[in-house]
Amino acid sequence: MKTNIDYLENKSVVVIGAGISGCTLALYLAKKGYKVQVYEKRMNLINNNEIKKRTVGMSISERGITTLKDLDLYDSYKSLLVPKYGRAVHLRSGQVYSQFYGANREAIYTVNRKHFNFYLMDACLKTGNVEFFYGHKLEKINVDDKKLTFITNTNYSIDDQDNSCSTEKVVKYEYLFGCDGTFSCVRQRLVDQGLVDATLTTLDYRFKEIYIPPRNGEYVLDPNYVHIWNIAELLFVALPDGKKGFNGTLFYTESSEVNKLKDNEKLFEFVQENCQFLSFIDKDQFIQEFNSNPESKISEVKCNNWNYQNQILLVGDAAHAMPPFYAMGMNTCIESVRVFAHLIDEFGGDISKAISHFTERRIIDTEAMKAMANRNYKKLRKCHNKDFDEKWNQAHEAMKQSNGEYETEYFQVAFTNKPFSQIVEKYGQGVDVEENGLPLISH
Known part of the structure; x- marks a missing residue:
């Protein structure tokens, strides 16, 4: 394995993770004049279908929109948002309950995760202050010397463990931000060294992505609602994708009958009987997607202090990942970034002071949102x-x-x-x- 030492002469701000939280933070810092390096494990996000298959469909609401406005991005992005004014709850009988979110047709909006991520990346690049480095897997954090060791591999995917064509790269940092999601490498490296106390809990929920395609070039359901089928042990939620289809997510528990059925015909019959969204999907397509799309687990992060020595900070899901049952995970993450960015301003541009106060300022709210997300699952189970x-x-x-x-x-x-x-x-x-x-x- 080759080793390449990359020491920067100037103070460097390093962000780990080129997802939505990482790009939002990099953009805020770049707009404040900082030079930012963003390191991402995956090599090619543009062609990476795992982004679509491994994430619950996203919604953006007022907190996320406020962040976009704060970054002067909302006006150029709003035409791509699909409004959803409420829930359409589908009953076994075929009857549909309409449950509006607000009193005056207030709407939350569907966001295409992949497109939104690239939009933020592009905004970062346009500042001239952000560099992206792909295929970099964080291996070590040396907090004494402020050095990061990466394993670089042009073939990395989410689960890739092959280091046969890898090289080692060492990067020096002044400030390090872990924006690398629920399964954060930054958080784990700090935990391994006893520098932060954090736990990652896997909840008793599983999900798979199931796509509802257009029919004759049109939506098969009203695109201005979140559609919910909530019968027996299954929960299916479908969000309009802005392209005449719906991104659907089938939720179930580990002990669900869905996990026990190995025969495709029996699987289809069970889901059709208990969660009748299958009338909108071709049988062969459902079986193919169910068997080929990965099963994902829902996890929650508990971390009492996101800061180490006012030099390293966990941000977004790396600090406070929550269940998706309030559709507020992404909104909470980029709101957290906005809160941190405003703390920098509050302390006259002093990042160290902003880092030192961030956990205390924000954690009470993220813990509250996690509690509401867990509680909202019970409401979703009752909404029919x-x-x-x-x-x-x-x-x-x-x-x-x-x-x-x-x-x-x-x-x-x-x-x-x-x-x-x-x-x-x-x-x-x-x-x-x-x-x-x-x-x-x-x-």
């Missing part, structure tokens, strides 16, 4: 119930009649920038329209 549907609509009508005095928890999460911790604090003080379900919260 007639009583829940009636209470949901009653709550939104009451919100509308209150002229802004009261809002639902969901409204405050999705359509305001109110700190998550304040929303959770008021949750128990709301006017309950459904026991443990959908309170109204004072504005």
